[in-house]
Amino acid sequence: MSWPDDFLETPAFDLVARALQADMIGKTVSNYRIEERLGSGGMGVVYRATDTRLQRPVALKFLPEAYHEARATATLNHPNICTIHEIGAHEGRQFIAMELLEGKTLKQELGAGSWEPGRSVDIAIQVANALEAAHEKGIIHRDIKPANIFITQSGVVKVLDFGIARMPDSAEPQQFGTRGYMAPEQVRGGAGDARSDIFAL
Known part of the structure; x- marks a missing residue:
């Protein structure tokens, strides 16, 4: 086993997490x-994988906890929403198999340099179209932010992480959202509704 260069400065918990993530490479869920780790964040770890049944590449996301609303969001079918292929569980951890996208997040694009106003309008319209489709089915995203907006190489905008959205009538005490993009009612601990997504946009 080889130790990372920052071994002495890295908390033990993070070292264990890295080891567990690396151990998934080559496994079949x-x-x-699973072929490659693509990234991780507060809402889980994402891997590049191959669907051995349909022989297609997918993104496989393992969530830190179970989200009972995820199955409802799998019914969303819209060109500006990342498609969910399957939701399942492996060794007690819930996973979401979704379309594998090539491109960059809006967060990455914004950090790359200059930005044309016209492009901002185009991206906002595509995100608004995605939210409209979700809201029509009573599904609220709860965490619209640049990191959850993906721009494909062909310029199509895809809203990510609808797998952790909620239905408006669900009771869920845990607060979701990212400060700086959260609506006032979310900051106060409320669940929020469709207007919260519009506020974030």
């Missing part, structure tokens, strides 16, 4: 063969 359901019918998905």
Whole structure:
């Protein structure tokens, strides 16, 4: 086993997490063969995988806890929403298999340099179209932010992480959202509604 260069400065918990993530490479979960770790964040770890049944590349996201609303959001079918192929569990951890996207997040794009106003309008319209489709089905995203907006190489905008959205009538005490983008009612601990997504946009 080789130790990372920052071994002495890295908390033990993070070292264990890295080891567990690396251990997933090469494993098969359901019918998905994990090939590469793409990234991680507060809402889980994402891997590149191959659907061995349909022979197509997918993104496989392991969530830190179970989200009972995820199955409802899998019914969303819109060109500006990242498609969810399957929701399952592996060794007690819930995972979401979704379309594998090529491109960059809006957060990455904004950090790259200059930005044309016209492009901002185009991206906002595509995100608004995605939210409209979700809200029509009573699904609220709860965490619209640049990191959850993906721009493909062809310029199509995809809203990510609808797998952790909620239905408006669900009771869920845990607060979701990112400060700086949260609506006032979310900051106060409220669940929020469709207007909260519009505020973030």
